[in-house]
Amino acid sequence: MAKVSRNPQEREFRRRVRLVASGQLKLRRIDGWRKIAAVLGQHTPVAA
Numbered sequence: 001m002a003k004v005s006r007n008p009q010e011r012e013f014r015r016r017v018r019l020v021a022s023g024q025l026k027l028r029r030i031d032g033w034r035k036i037a038a039v040l041g042q043h044t045p046v047a048a
Contacts, residue, residue, distance in 0.1 A: 019025035030036070 016025065020027060
């Protein structure tokens with residue numbers, strides 16, 4: 001028997017993964033994703 005997810009967010013995530021895997025949902029890149037990656041790569045994490 002499959003493990004049942006009680007968490008609503010996890011259940012929705014799993015549902016979307018199934019839709020992507022079946023081809024019913026298409027993912028696309030965000031415009032400017034290369035620029036976002038470059039900006040995030042410049043920042044160094046601050047120790048808390």
